[in-house]
Amino acid sequence: MTARLAAAATATTHRNRSVRISGALCAAALLTLTAAGCSKKGSDSTSAGSDSSSSSSSSCGTVPAAEFSDTAGLVKALGADYSSAYSGYSGTVQKSAWANWKGKKSGTITVGISESQLTNPYQTLINNALQKYLKAQGYKVVDLVSTNEVTNQISQFNQLITDKVDLIIYQPLAAGFESVVDKAAKAGIPSISVLNNVADANTVNVVPNAFAAGEAQAAALAKSMGGKGTILGVHGIKGVPIDTDTFNGAKAALAKCSGITLDDSIYTDFSPTTAQTKVQQYLAANPTKTIGGVLEGGPMTTGIISAFQKSNVTVPPVADNGLTKGGVAYWAANQSSYKGVGLFNPADGLAQAVVQVAKHMLDGDGVKVSDIVINPPLVTSDNLSKFSKSSFKTGDASTITVGDVGQTFAETSYVDGFFGS
Numbered sequence: 001m002t003a004r005l006a007a008a009a010t011a012t013t014h015r016n017r018s019v020r021i022s023g024a025l026c027a028a029a030l031l032t033l034t035a036a037g038c039s040k041k042g043s044d045s046t047s048a049g050s051d052s053s054s055s056s057s058s059s060c061g062t063v064p065a066a067e068f069s070d071t072a073g074l075v076k077a078l079g080a081d082y083s084s085a086y087s088g089y090s091g092t093v094q095k096s097a098w099a100n101w102k103g104k105k106s107g108t109i110t111v112g113i114s115e116s117q118l119t120n121p122y123q124t125l126i127n128n129a130l131q132k133y134l135k136a137q138g139y140k141v142v143d144l145v146s147t148n149e150v151t152n153q154i155s156q157f158n159q160l161i162t163d164k165v166d167l168i169i170y171q172p173l174a175a176g177f178e179s180v181v182d183k184a185a186k187a188g189i190p191s192i193s194v195l196n197n198v199a200d201a202n203t204v205n206v207v208p209n210a211f212a213a214g215e216a217q218a219a220a221l222a223k224s225m226g227g228k229g230t231i232l233g234v235h236g237i238k239g240v241p242i243d244t245d246t247f248n249g250a251k252a253a254l255a256k257c258s259g260i261t262l263d264d265s266i267y268t269d270f271s272p273t274t275a276q277t278k279v280q281q282y283l284a285a286n287p288t289k290t291i292g293g294v295l296e297g298g299p300m301t302t303g304i305i306s307a308f309q310k311s312n313v314t315v316p317p318v319a320d321n322g323l324t325k326g327g328v329a330y331w332a333a334n335q336s337s338y339k340g341v342g343l344f345n346p347a348d349g350l351a352q353a354v355v356q357v358a359k360h361m362l363d364g365d366g367v368k369v370s371d372i373v374i375n376p377p378l379v380t381s382d383n384l385s386k387f388s389k390s391s392f393k394t395g396d397a398s399t400i401t402v403g404d405v406g407q408t409f410a411e412t413s414y415v416d417g418f419f420g421s
Contacts (some may be wrong), residue, residue, distance in 0.1 A: 021372045060222050063215050064253060066215075085210070089211060095201065096368075101361065101366065104166050109167075110140040113141065113169050114170040115143075115144070115194075121398045122299050123270075123347075133355040148269065153173055160184075160189075173240060181200050189207060190204065191204070192357060204370060209375055214251075218261060220319070221294075222253065222257045224292055233265070234275055236270035236300075247295075255334060270297070272301075272303035275304050276307045277307075278307075280311055298322055298389075317339050322399045323344045324399050325396040326395045329394045333394065334383060342379035344409075346409050349376075352402070356410075365419040
């Protein structure tokens with residue numbers, strides 16, 4: 001199925017919004033994040049448009065579209081499938097500094113990885129998957145895992161530059177990576193940012209559209225709640241872009257819902273265990289408050305469900321942001337009373353897309369844009385069976401992978417479209 005600062009929050013405030021159904025609620029009412037190939041499958045992605053409401057509707061539970069920064073029209077030139085995937089994207093799309101890079105096609109190719117702390121199963125899986133797929137391409141891998149301190153990760157990034165690796169894949173915790181990205185570029189080393197975007201033409205961002213994801217998830221919850229009640233927001237790490245964008249998107253959707261309140265005061269470091277503790281404490285401190293739904297910044301669903309159970313409070317719909325085995329198992333076992341929503345954002349699928357981008361770059365294919373945005377499939381009761389297996393167990397915090405269910409995350413053809421003349 002991860003971690004990241006305040007720069008992303010300010011980046012989203014200037015966006016203008018027009019009213020439209022994003023198709024995030026395609027099969028019914030669902031949620032989102034991002035997936036390259038999924039933008040081609042409108043019925044399962046946040047970018048399609050097939051809710052029963054009209055595109056001019058402003059009712060609660062619909063998904064408003066948002067503009068994004070593409071002043072040169074680079075995304076538009078790629079085609080409609082691409083433009084729709086970028087709705088509300090907080091980054092700035094630029095022409096990539098590596099558009100004419102010849103790559104490295106011979107000799108030993110070394111790829112460095114700088115990832116933030118492995119605090120949950122998603123982080124661990126994406127780290128393992130990146131190493132697996134890179135090695136399968138014949139690349140030598142230098143893997144560095146930092147603490148949840150930006151200074152530590154930047155130090156590791158600098159170490160990879162010193163080691164003269166051929167390409168760096170990194171997961172930035174926060175803003176502030178521009179200087180080291182530029183330093184790497186000056187040394188002839190391209191970099192690929194995963195999950196969180198860095199506004200710099202010298203890096204290539206391979207990221208989910210967390211803003212659109214937040215919109216779709218919040219709209220789905222609001223719809224299931226009948227437009228009334230309180231949504232509990234469970235953050236990961238304060239200021240991390242993917243978390244910030246998710247909640248900015250949610251607030252954009254909920255702005256259309258006068259009867260819904262979002263209380264997003266909880267922060268958990270993206271840890272299911274911490275989420276359980278914090279949500280239990282919240283429920284104990286607010287015994288008279290009824291929670292109609294839960295929105296999370298990352299895959300912490302199992303901890304949240306457990307918190308409600310241990311507090312003897314009915315489990316409300318949880319937007320399973322990342323799609324966990326335990327969350328799907330609980331959903332499948334309680335379909336008559338539990339109306340969940342989910343986002344298929346598999347760590348191995350994202351790793352595959354990142355390695356595909358890395359290979360194209362190293363082969364000298366030329367990447368057209370600085371930001372490669374992926375729109376993942378939404379999961380509702382209508383398509384839950386595609387993402388559920390009898391072997392999944394309630395309480396398992398592991399995120400569902402491409403290998404688990406055989407569902408596509410990022411279509412090869414979609415990623416390929418960002419390369420070549």
